[in-house]
Amino acid sequence: MTILVRAVLAGALLASGGIGQTADLSATDQPRALSKLGLENLQALARLFGYVRYFHPSDAAAAADWEQIAIHSVSTVEKAQNALELASSLRAALGSVSVAVTVFLTGTEAPPVRLKPAPYLIEWRHHGIGLSENNIYYSERVTRPAGGSTDEIDVLRADLPGGVSCLVPRVLYTESSGVFRLGSFAGKQPRASADDRSARLAAVLIAWNVLQHFYPYFDVVHSDWPQALTSALKSAATDDGPIPFLSTLRHMIAALHDGHGRVTMTGDTAIPSPVGWDWVEGRIILMRCFPRVGPHNSAWRCNNRHQWAVGG
16 A cells, blocks of 8 residues: 655654754743643644645635644644633634634534625645645645525534534635645745754644545554544654654654655655565565675675575
């Protein structure tokens, strides 16, 4: 099986790209554990972030700098002390890009969704997810004539962690017709550092959402993906710099149980293994060797006809 999007961690790379930078961090940016309440708050942010970013078809959402929104939202949302404050902080975090999106206390009556009618309706259509400008995977917003019925406005309703729920319109009114293809969901690489706690937490929720909404094999791998978010947020909060954070992201992707998932750090050089092996009848078997240049520039090669057993 293959992951539909090779660059599944394009968003996560924002937090490892700062390696080597000198960061002047405040006390709030230092590694520290998430409280139980803070963890629930960030889980709620992660869920709402993905709904609005990938399914809310407003012009503002399509053009937004979502990496910066994620980084700036983390600290304020984490600090909410109760469900009422959480609802308010989530609305404030995404308010500029989330027309008609609302967050309210779970168990209370949902507020009505009021939209000004227009001649056309607009919604997202995803062909995979466009993290780079190519013709294989892309996302576009498409329009159709509005019929004037309230039933044509599709609204996603979801209960979030922390005692709040959300309404996110997946269809909006618009004045212009056409097909609006998005060049890339990845955006530009922000100048952020993995020494910054908020950047690490933001990278986790960005990367997790790519797979949450676009990974096609959850029915096959049976991964506990919500738990992967929980574990990654806890770990990212206490990671002391880029190298521990790289391990956090790799553990999160390993939860997919898909050998095609990988995480690399900006500036890393991939070094292929000179040997190939496989797991056969409970033992690691060395299957083949590849040509390499030795320390004295002399080429060496293993005999591919032989196999070596490793382990008992």
